[in-house]
Amino acid sequence: MTRTPVAVPPQECFAVRLGKNVRLALPAEVVREVAQISPKEICPLPGVPAALLGVVNRSGQLCWVLDLAVFLRLPGATPNEHLPMTTVVVTTGNRRLAWVVTALEGLFTADQSQIVPMPPQLHAWYRELFQGLVYRRGEALALVSLTAVLARLAQGDTNA
Secondary structure, X not given: OOOOOOOOOOEEEEEEXXXXXXXXXXXXXXXXXXXXXXXXXXEOOOOOOOOEEEEEEEOOEEEEEXXXXXXXXXXXXXXXXXXXXEEEEEEXXXXXXXXXXXXXXXXXXXXXXXXXXXXXXXXXXXXXXXXXXXXXXXXXXXEEOHHHHHHHHHHOOOOO
């Protein structure tokens, strides 16, 4: 008896940029909205990792604001603290996070065959945060694992 290969459906992704050169892909099913958030709207909370800027009220619900560049330890990618921040609000279960990004690059479809493992020479802390690399127009984007990011934040582990 021969097994028929199971077709893996393509994955919808939302591309974002951090700083000038870091491009990430988020699974589109976790993206709820794109929003501009003023730093004045954010209520900082003591005792949380520096990457968590605080909470903001989004549609009557509290939403954590995560500076993704700080979380990933990217130099020079942090937004100006006086200007509105571009965020992508992601959800899983009852958790909502507004991820601060530099730019939105839109939706695209990634065939599962286009997703390759993260390079082995990359520090293990980073490899665990990404499902792999996905290619869009010949350019590699790191596909974020929302579950892994949330687990790191829950542990207070933001150090590579």
